[in-house]
Amino acid sequence: MWSGPRTVSTALMRAWENRPDTVVTDEPLYAFYLDRTGIDHPGRDEVIASQPTDWRVVLAELTSAHLIRDPRELLASYARVRTEPDLDDLGLRQQAEIFERFGGPVVDSRDLLTDPEGILRALCRALDVPFDAGMLSWPPGPRDSDGVWAPYWYGSVHASTGFAAYRPPAEPLPARLEPLADRCLPYYLRLQEYRLSSHGGDRAADLR
DSSP, rough: OEEEESSSHHHHHHHHHTTTOOOSSSSTHHHHHHHOOOOTTTTHHHHHHHSOHHHHHTTTTTTOOOEOHHHHHHHHHTTTTTSOOOHHHHHHHHHHHHHHHHHOOOOEEEHHOOOOHHHHHHHHHHHTTTOOOGBBOOOOOOOTTTEEEEEEEEHHHHHHHBOOOOOOSSOOGGGGHHHHHHHHHHHHHHTTTBBBTTSSSSSSSOOO
């Protein structure tokens, strides 16, 4: 599943991993991203040592679903770990480009947290796999599938046993991040137009 950071992606990974018929891979392009950009992230050297840095090796095994989140909520969460993000840190522009070329079902994290079962059922239908109720809850704690960066980013998901109910950010977005949120918004809205609904299908089939 293609997503940027702080989009409830690790909780969704837990949901799929809790199925008996599914294997997950945690952020397989992370090492490539750090190696190519030279950017400084927590645990950078550990991440690069833990994964292939050749994108071709990784892309050969990836699927084409998309997970998105309102940029203001995404930034509020991301800035708690890296205080001065830029557009490329968030991946929305690149995600929109991938979607335009390849299509695929789109999940908005707010919808997922508001109605986990409904959205997961819709996603399973879109991917032509049966829904499994085990996707709705999981045991707390780390997993062998977690990337080596888990200690820096996964505190809340390690404590979780299911999808937390949706709550808007407790504090307003810092003023310094407002311009970045505005730059992200067109990409998010483009993807959101095709998001799955628990009451119906999705429009991404038109692009496939």
